[in-house]
Amino acid sequence: MKKYLTLADGQTFIGEAHGDKTAEIEGELVFTTSMTGYQETITDPSYDGQIILFTSPLIGNYGVSEGINQSSSITARAVIVREMTAEVYHYQSKTTMNDFLKAAGVPAISGIDTRHLTKIIRHFGTMNASLTNQPVSYEQIANLSETSGFRTNITPSSSNRPVVVIDFGVKNNIVKLLQAQNVPTTVVSPNSTLADIKALEPSGILLSNGPGDPTDYTELLPTIQALQEKYPIFGICLGHQLLALANGATTYKLPFGHRGINHPVKDLTTGNIFITSQNHGYAVDVDSLANTPLELTAEDVNDKTCEGLQYPGKPVFSVQFHPEAAPGPHEATKLFNKFVNYVHGGTTNA
Numbered sequence: 147m148k149k150y151l152t153l154a155d156g157q158t159f160i161g162e163a164h165g166d167k168t169a170e171i172e173g174e175l176v177f178t179t180s181m182t183g184y185q186e187t188i189t190d191p192s193y194d195g196q197i198i199l200f201t202s203p204l205i206g207n208y209g210v211s212e213g214i215n216q217s218s219s220i221t222a223r224a225v226i227v228r229e230m231t232a233e234v235y236h237y238q239s240k241t242t243m244n245d246f247l248k249a250a251g252v253p254a255i256s257g258i259d260t261r262h263l264t265k266i267i268r269h270f271g272t273m274n275a276s277l278t279n280q281p282v283s284y285e286q287i288a289n290l291s292e293t294s295g296f297r298t299n300i301t302p303s304s305s306n307r308p309v310v311v312i313d314f315g316v317k318n319n320i321v322k323l324l325q326a327q328n329v330p331t332t333v334v335s336p337n338s339t340l341a342d343i344k345a346l347e348p349s350g351i352l353l354s355n356g357p358g359d360p361t362d363y364t365e366l367l368p369t370i371q372a373l374q375e376k377y378p379i380f381g382i383c384l385g386h387q388l389l390a391l392a393n394g395a396t397t398y399k400l401p402f403g404h405r406g407i408n409h410p411v412k413d414l415t416t417g418n419i420f421i422t423s424q425n426h427g428y429a430v431d432v433d434s435l436a437n438t439p440l441e442l443t444a445e446d447v448n449d450k451t452c453e454g455l456q457y458p459g460k461p462v463f464s465v466q467f468h469p470e471a472a473p474g475p476h477e478a479t480k481l482f483n484k485f486v487n488y489v490h491g492g493t494t495n496a
Contacts, residue, residue: 183473
């Protein structure tokens with residue numbers, strides 16, 4: 147069965163349908179350079195509402211396994227690949243990528259020139275696109291579906307001093323890494339009030355990753371401002387951007403974002419360079435930090451964008467990348483140790 151990918155500028159690509167072949171969708175087209183971790187990628191809540199283009203030419207060869215999803219189901223709106231393998235070669239696999247997509251009602255397309263498509267995004271930037279079953283003009287298919295929005299789960303802990311994770315689209319591995327250090331964790335909706343959060347008597351606050359433009363969350367900034375005066379705070383990805391906005395910095399949209407598991411970041415406090423997993427379309431304006439109490443602690447080696455912030459004298463810090471990986475390298479997981487040290491009353495130099 148044929149599937150039609152139509153870009154907002156009118157360009158059309160024809161390929162083979164996979165996943166839910168009947169589904170037709172519209173969303174923001176982005177690419178990731180990750181060569182592995184496709185299951186974690188398409189279940190990452192930060193990809194909510196987006197069409198994911200994989201630059202790696204073969205996707206699905208080790209199938210889909212239990213226990214590694216980053217949310218309860220697939221969050222991506224659709225998937226684009228050069229080739230989706232029908233054969234699975236891994237002892238832990240429970241199903242194929244195609245069947246995984248089909249069960250979730252998510253369409254996919256294969257057989258198109260993904261290198262050419264990636265070059266289009268790099269040149270013109272991210273843009274809206276659609277997947278349909280017939281050739282159409284872009285205007286005909288806009289707004290075929292809506293984003294799923296926030297998860298609003300609340301996970302109570304057995305302790306009266308939990309780390310409270312404000313869930314803008316938190317990945318499961320963030321919670322797992324906290325719990326692996328015996329840190330009780332309560333996950334709350336971003337709609338939670340300051341009073342709601344204080345009532346939980348938290349030992350620390352984690353501002354999670356999530357999709358979208360950080361300036362869409364301005365109503366939450368006063369809450370973050372109040373929390374940073376009382377609790378240790380760790381911001382990840384969107385949480386990093388919100389911490390910056392709460393302290394007077396500004397953000398901007400990147401031309402085509404940072405998405406992949408091989409992005410080099412320089413720690414400005416040590417001079418060390420480490421490889422990170424990234425998935426974001428916005429960044430904190432480095433120049434705007436001059437008018438804030440925040441200090442730049444890390445930068446992207448490739449384009450010098452802001453990758454880390456610290457509030458001097460307070461147990462408050464953030465990173466633009468994903469230290470929890472899933473997928474990606476584990477070099478930055480030590481940042482969870484830093485946060486847990488703050489939670490346990492450690493110094494701000496930890």
